Amino acid sequence: MEEWISSTVLSETQESAIPKANEELGVNVGRPKKYKSTEASKIVEISEWSKNRKPSRSKHHYHMQVAEAAARRGLPTLSPRSIGRILEAQS
Secondary structure (H helix, E strand, O other), X not given: OHHHHHOOOOOOOXXXXXXXXXXXXXXXXXXXXXXXXXXXXXXXXXXXXXXXXXXXXXXXXXHHHHHHHHHHOOOOOOOHHHHHHHHHHHO
8 A cells, every 4th residue: 555655747737747647557557458459360361251241230230240250250258349349440
């Protein structure tokens, strides 16, 4: 508890607080990713292949189809929302 109190970050503005907080906390803070960059590129390939196959009812349904196809190909099981985030980051 004492370490936490002694490591408070004081700054005058919010913009200057963010670099100080990152310095104090370190990089790569948060939960590790469930997939690797090579797996993300394979998911994008599956997505491109799925677009030409058959239309989906909604974006969520499309992401669900891509997630199921990725799982069938041996990639990690990811939620449709995670698939959506991967596809958003790649575009």
